[in-house]
Amino acid sequence: MASTRTSSRPRAPAGRDAARKRWTVLVYLAGDNNLDSAGVVDLGEMKEAGSSAEVDVVAQFDRSGAARKTRRYHLRKGTTLAQDRVAELGETDSGDPAVLQDFLLWGIAGYPADRYLVVLWNHGAGWDDTDVYRAVRRGTGRGIRYKRRPLAGTATRARALRLSDVHRVATRMRRAVFSTGIAKAVTTRGILYDDSARDFLDNLELERVLAKVKSKLGRRIDVLGLDACLMSMVEVAYQVRGAVGVQVGSEELEPADGWPYAAILKKLAASPSMTARELAKTIVDAYLASYRASDVVTQSALDLARCDDLARAIDDLARALRAGCADPETLLAIVRARRSTQHYDTKDYVDLAHLAARLKAPGTGAAIADACDIVLGAVEGAVIASGSKGAAVADSNGLSIYFPETRASPLYAKLDFAKRSEWDAFLEAYRQALSG
DSSP states (O other), X not given: OOOOOOXXXXXXXXXXOOOOEEEXXXXXXXXXXXXXXXXXXXXXXXXXXXXXXXXXXXXXXXXXXXXXXXXXXXXXXXSOHHHHEEEEEESOXXXXXXXXXXXXXXXXXXXXXXXXXXXXXXOOOTTOOBBTHHHHHTTOOOOBOOSSSOOTTSOOTTTSBOHHHHHHHHTTSBOOTTOOOOSSTTTTOOOTEETTTTEEOOHHHHHHHHHHXXXXXXXXXXXXXXXXXXXXXXXXXXXXXXXXXXXXXXXXXXXXXXXXXXXXXXXXXXXXXXOHHHHHHHHHHHHHHTSOTXXXXXXXXXXXXXXXHHHHHHHHHHXXXXXXXXSHHHHHHHHHHHHTSOBOSSTTEEEHXXXXXXXXXXXXXXXXXXXXXXXXXXXXXXXXXXXXXXXXXTTOOSOEEEOOSSOOOGGGGGSHHHHHSSHHHHHHHHHHHHHO
C-alpha cells in the first residue's frame, strides 16, 4: 500500500495555541516490526507526562502490519489517546527518509519551540549499514532480535534467533540505524526497520534528513535521542555532527523497555528552561535509574561540537598503531589490549576510552601511549554524561568505536569518519599483521 504523506509545511492543528514553547519533543516510533507492543507502552508513558505550558510532546507511530494506520499525536493530559490524534496517514514506510523528514518538518512548523528533542525509536546496529532484508529475499528464515526482554505478543526467546547468529548473518549483509530484526523472515517480514515495506534508514540517509531539518531551523537540532541499541559510537556521532548539537544513546543493547519517557518528560516539564546539555544528562540519569543493578545497560550523552577534536585524536592514534603493527612486540601488546577491552553485543564495537587505557600497557611504546592520552582527553571532552549497570559493561565510558579483528566491512569506508581519519587504514594494517 502506498504511503499517504502530509505537507511538510502544515497549519497548526485546530484549536491549538501556536505560541512558541521552550521545548518540542518529536518522537518517531518506527514500530512496524517486533517492537510494536513496546511502542504502545512507550506511547502510553509519553501520554502520562503529556504536553505542558512550556513543552509540546508530539509522536508519529507506525504500527506493525500493513493494515494498521500510521498516526500522529499531540499528547496531552486529561484526554483520550484518540482525542490526541492530529493526523492519520494510512500505511507508511518508516524506513523511507522522506517519511521521517516529513514528520520532523511537520512537527517543527506546527509546534514551534526554542529547542527541539528529536527521538528515533526502534532497533539499532550502530554504524553498520548492511541490508538485512537481503537475508529475507535469500530465504534466511530465522528471526533476529536485538532487545533482550520478551514482550507480550512477541516471539519468545525459544523462537528468536540467538544473538550469536545475528553476527553471522550481519557480516554478510547490510544493517542500519533502525535494525529491527528478521522476525519470521521468509513468511512475513524482514527488518526496519519497517517490516511491511522491508525498508530501512541507513546512517547516510539519516545525515541527509537531519541536514534538511537543520536548514529549516536555521541551526542544529538541539538533542538527538537514539532510543535504540548500540548507537553511541564515534562513527554515528561524527556522521550527524553537522546537524545535531547533543546526542544521547547506548553503547550496548537496550532492553525492550527502552527510555522511561514519563520520568524524562515530567522532569522536563518541571524545568523547561533546561539547556540541551542539561536535558541530555537528565535522560541519561533517568534511563539508568529505571533499571535494576543487575541489568546490563549503558547510556551516554555526547557533545557533537567536540567530534572534530575527537577525530583528530583518533587519527593520530591510528597512525601510531599502524606503525606499531610492523613490530612483533608492539603488535602483541596491541592484540592483548584489544582482547581485554570492553566490548558489546556486537563484539567488533569496543569502548574507546577503555581501549586507549589498555593500549597504554607496557610494550606499546611512547608514541602510542602519548596518542592514547590525547584520545582519553578528547573522550572526556565529548562525553557530557555516561553510566552503566551490570558487570558485563562495567568498563563503559560512553563512546564506542569499530575495531574488528578480521577484515573490516567494505561499507565502513563510506562513512565520514573513515574518510576523515586513518582508523580504517590501521584496521587493515592490523588484520594483515595478524594474518601474516
